[in-house]
Amino acid sequence: MxxxxxxxxxxxxxxxxxxxxxxxxxxxxxxxxxxxxxxxxxxxxxxxxxxxxxxxxxxxxxxxxxxxxxxxxxxxxxxxxxxxxxxxxxxxxxxxxxxxxxxxxxxxxxxxxxxxxxxxxxxxxxxxxxxxxxxxxxxxxxxxxxxxxxxxxxxxxxxxxxxxxxxxxxxxxxxxxxxxxxxxxxxxxxxxxxxxxxxxxxxxxxxxxxxxxxxxxxxxxxxxxxxxxxxxxxxxxxNTRFSLNYELKDVVENPVNDETVFIHYIGPTKPWHEWASYPVSKSFLIAKDASPWHNFDLLKPTNSNQFRYSAKHKFNQKLYMQGILNYLHYYKLKIMK
Missing domain, CATH: 3.90.550.10 (Spore Coat Polysaccharide Biosynthesis Protein SpsA; Chain A)
Structure with a gap:
């Protein structure tokens, strides 16, 4: 071998x-x-x-x-x-x-x-x-x-x-x-x-x-x-898996509970993205605050896919103006492709 x-x-x-x-x-x-x-x-x-x-x-x-x-x-x-x-x-x-x-x-x-x-x-x-x-x-x-x-x-x-x-x-x-x-x-x-x-x-x-x-x-x-x-x-x-994009569904089933040891954030939206502002991101944010990354900004969208997801999440979070701006960025990037 x-x-x-x-x-x-x-x-x-x-x-x-x-x-x-x-x-x-x-x-x-x-x-x-x-x-x-x-x-x-x-x-x-x-x-x-x-x-x-x-x-x-x-x-x-x-x-x-x-x-x-x-x-x-x-x-x-x-x-x-x-x-x-x-x-x-x-x-x-x-x-x-x-x-x-x-x-x-x-x-x-x-x-x-x-x-x-x-x-x-x-x-x-x-x-x-x-x-x-x-x-x-x-x-x-x-x-x-x-x-x-x-x-x-x-x-x-x-x-x-x-x-x-x-x-x-x-x-x-x-x-x-x-x-x-x-x-x-x-x-x-x-x-x-x-x-x-x-x-x-x-x-x-x-x-x-x-x-x-x-x-x-x-x-x-x-x-x-x-x-x-x-x-x-x-x-x-x-290995309790949860996609932050599930938050966009009408009914969200969150498997994370008091027994969970590792939350695995599957899917394209991660807890280090600034549009991932949900309670399930809390474990990540607590650890971030207790690390040398405590003063490191959460990441903003940089490509068309991220602007689209960010827009959807901002609307979901009732941050409508930010959502509209993200959609505008998204369409601008799509036209430029």
Missing amino acids: MSQFSDKDVILSVHEYNFKSNPSEESFNIAFGIDKHFLFGCGVAISSILLNNKTINFEFHVFTDYFSEEDKARFSALAKQYHSCIKVYLINCEKLKSLPSTKNWSYATYFRFVIADYFYHKIDKLLYLDADIACKGDIQELVDYQFAEHEVAAVVSERDVEWWTNRSVTLTTPALVAGYFNAGFLLININEWHKNDISSKAIEMLRVPEWVEKITHLDQDVLNVLLAGKVRFINGKY
Whole structure:
């Protein structure tokens, strides 16, 4: 078995910010794979985890293709503020750019393959998280989690049996009837991942036109096919998904409750957008205020899609003048295209 991603090929540089009070203590490792658009969200996600888990010794690993001087200062300040350790890995993305991507998912979605390969022989267990999360609870259960024999990962299911059946047919993988997971949360058994050669097989599948025609959720679909029957489904509180665009519906069903540990803000509107002003964004905003990003403005719309969503949300929030202005920006950008 050959790793697709050797350290020399892929990792260009590592920036380490280690302010642990007890460096020799065993760490719980959490990793993120992001592009430049998610650095703000990732910093606040880390802050939210540290804020709600003050007794756990963490090591955070951020894999990205962009890291400015301002980013370096903030991530260093975050590690110092919480006496933690954050390592940022700059990645050479050339191998990944040829893989399928969409408007909502860039090649950064494949960083999780680089991450899982990188940690083989370094650690045994790793929590991979998407950066559009906010932690609002205790994760000690994950720190203590013991994998069963041959278990590659602990995961949280996506949607319901009807959806699993649909994916099992589309992806010609009958075992998915027993469960299909969301890949934004993966508690990975690194040794079993390597033993099953998951990263290499995933990259190979993503280069086969017949598979590319079938998949709609890129690496998530591929991972579900490769890991069918090799994962354990755990409590949904660890990946409670909610799209802020659901707020535009007449009836909003919000699954976030007191038991929720990780809120996963799926969809194009994120809690760091200034039009995402809803109670469900509160966990993100609390963590932002308790981080080096506390004085960082929430992001304004920059493209036609964002102006359109911003306008809809402003009307929903009864901020009609702002909504009208955003619609005008939207139409102006559409005409200029």
